[in-house]
Amino acid sequence: MNIVNTVSRLLLAATFLISGFVVAEVPRYTDPYQMISTVADHAFSRLAEEKDNIQQNPEILRTLVHDELLPYIDVRYAAFRVIGNHIRNTTEEERDAFVAAFQEYMISTYAGTFTLYRDQRVIIEPGQDVGNRRVATVRTRVIDPGKPDINIEFKLIRHRDSEYWQVFDMVAEGISLLDSKRAELGGMIRQQGLSRVTELLQERAKQPIELSEPEE
Template structure:
């Protein structure tokens, strides 16, 4: 499961110039074109291939983060307890979870070698405001892995609010753990737990 989810960061580089509602790029085109662009960068960047996490973080920051709705992702991961959190707690949770996702999966980009991505035909209609874009990652000697992107149309373009890897939702995957942390220490306890994990990941990456 860890290896499957590690592929998440490789294929989530969904970025495009800011678009108005009139000229917004279709979500399937966005996923296909920009994913190919990012993988081309990875193939050409020897530092990333050698495990330079700083370069990976730069790439993720430039190509991925602006096009994810981290607040919505955090709300879905926290579940019903989100409503009980204060606005300040919600902001801290969002920032901590955003950092956790970036830190957890930044190393995955260095693992890319020769995987092939098959982009499935989109079933979305022009009037849809939420779409599921399906892809399949093919690797030599292994079963293909399905990665589906859940996107929502906003006035700032299409935003990713969940990723489903091999049938497992990214945000739902965290929900039971987050619920347990809240039962043990409340919302502040969850914030501390995520921040502790982030510090541990940062120290681990600094040693590499």
């Protein structure tokens, strides 16, 4: 299996959970394990229900990601982690614009990886007491028939002013999605500035969602 297909599988495996702003009244979770399990079930159930419609109009996947996944990831926190130390050289307006563009870019990215879904099964580790911890890790295993299982850790945060959990990163087979985005965009932010990278993400997010066949 080549590296492109490997990365696609990792992204697909992560896709069932990535989010940001709370854009509507949705259930919130004080148990990170329950959150992962419930959101995964809802996302994959809707994907199965919409399968025929998606074949006709792949752009439906954007709506699916927006509705089912977006409310459960802290996009702003993740985006600020991507900006890193460069944040002190930016204005509030630049940061807000970047967060909005980063959100649309992530929606587009995960909508694209959903086109590779072929009835993969996700097993989530039994829940544990997280006590007063502010950061938790939920381990999962993605079973893809005929291919090696993928081990994934979801990183969640519970901010001091909230009792609810949100995803901010995932680590699949040792590859951190957040770190990879920081590596991809960090140098560009340093060299070209945050506003230019924001424009680039906006352009990427506008690319149409196209159905694709998984590589053998």
